[in-house]
Amino acid sequence: MILVLNAGSSSLKIEVFDENLTSLITGAVTNIGTDGELKLRKSVTQVTALTHADALSLMLDALTEAGFGIDTLSAAAHRVVHGGTILTRPAKVTPEVIRAIESVIPLAPLHNPNNLAGLMALQKVAPELPQYCSFGTAFHATNPDVAIRYAIPQTQHDAGIRRYGFHGLSYANMVADFGDDLPEHLLAFHLGNGASLCAIKDGKSIATSMGYSPLSGLTMGTRSGDIDGAAVLRMSQSLGEEETDRMLNKVSGLQALAGDNNMKTLLQRDDAAAQFAVEHFCYWAARHAGSAVVAMGGLDAVAFTGGIGENAAPVRDRIMELLAFLGTVPVHIIEADEEKQIARDALALMNA
Template sequence: MLLVLNTGSSSIRLSLFRADLTEALQGAVTGIGGPAKLSLGGAERELHIASHAEGIAAILNALQTHGIPMDEITAAAHRVVHGGTALTGPTRLDKNALAAIEANVQLAPLHNPPALAGIRAVADALPGLPQYASFDTAFHAGQPDLATTYAIPETWRAKGLRRYGFHGLSYAGMVVQFGKDLPDRLLALHLGAGVSLCAIRNGRSVATSMGYSPLSGPTMATRSGDIDGMAVLRLAEEIGIEAAGHLLNKDSGLLALGGTSDMRGLLAHESAAARFAVDHFVWSTTHQAGALIADMGGVDAVAFTGGIGENSADIRQRIMDRLAWLGPLPVHVIAAEEERQIARDALAVMGKAG
């Protein structure tokens, strides 16, 4: 079986997949660094986990208790947010790949270090186990230079300041799920705590709303979405760079406008602030949609995924109402299957290697 791990700053999500991509088991460790919770197959228990290494050890012990011998795990596969320009497809993790992920830490300081910690913890716990990685940026790697280049001096562009795009595993999984029925020009919307849109033409990303970081794009749960660079500099000047980064990523978005980052709570609340937050979310999403439709030269269908995209018919309808000028369009709701896409990627790399 293949162990798929999605490692965050204080959590590790896991799934076990069989070779036919059916999911055998899922679970998570949350609260790393303090009082933590381990859930596996519907059962939960509390424990103290100080590090990702301890989290991985707890997961492996729990799997054995659940009746999964370690020798049945043939490989591990990881989600890594940022592959930069060097890692543009799934890969087996060797010294060179790990060095490339390490080199991208500056591009994703909140995301790549936890992934590296998870990879190293597995290597320590299960020496010799083959490990693979899939990258959220990879699906967008083939975009044209016009879509990825910031109009700044070349010396800074050479340092990696460009648009990368994220949620690529979600979009790649969506393309696979459509199969032969994939529309030629698909507007894909990943709506959750993080929000992005992607223009998918003939199965390939041609433009996306997120850029150098996951901050840009529509209004999100706690991220501001698009904001003028001079406004960012004003914040940094007044409260400092670190505080400004925290404000824009953790204290903005729906939380700042409506008092909560939970879309269900906002939709249920009748206050003017809650209504405005929802309206801003819908407006900013359709505002971005117009640009991406132009990048594709039109649109043949719309697909929603992510927690909000899959579960809120109200938000989907509000967005489509603002896109009614396009005429009747097929609307699809696609389950986000990032873990299955990671497993699919790893199995494909394993197959190519024989």
């Protein structure tokens, strides 16, 4: 059995898979640092976990009571948001890999430290248990240089200012889900509170809408999507760097356009602001899609995943309506399952 861990800023989510990638149990510890909950299957317990190590200890105790003790596990596998240019494929955890994850913390200061916290906490509790990592940026390592390079001086490019792309685990899971039926030219949408698209040719990422950070690209729940750098500089001059960052990431997107980042709620509303927000979301998804089709040189199918992609039929329909000029192609809905992909990556490394 493989224990998959996803350590966020204030939560620790887990899922256990068997060798057939069947999910056996799921759980989470919420509100790390204050009063929270431990959820395992359908049970909910009030807990206080001040650190990720505390949360892990509580979760491991609960898993043991449920029959999934450390001694029953073959390995653990972790989600790491950013692998930079060094970690471009899943890896077994070694001191060198840990140092590499630490080295790209400046590229994901809000995520990689938390991902590492879960990894290190488990390493202390079970030092003999093999651990593996999957990286949210790795799937896009196949993008050609012309797709990743900003037209900026070499010194800044060398400093790490380039397009990386995100949601890679979701797209990798989509490719695996298609199996032998994978279309040659697949336009993939991951639509949720965070939204992106990916041009997938022959199973590899050729281009993606997110860039240096998850801020760029499509209109999102609370992120602005693409915005002129000069506009960001002007806002930063009046608001300050920290407030501008908060505004563009936390209170922009659908939230700014209609006062709500919940697509389900917006689709139920009939006011002009909600209708405009939904149209904005669909318009920019389709507009970026045109760019992705150019990047991969054709279109054989479209696939949607993520909370909005899977559940909001009006959004899918409107995006496909805007793309109708490209011709009629099959449309697929794929269940998002990053945890399953992480377990799949670990199994592949274990069996290599």
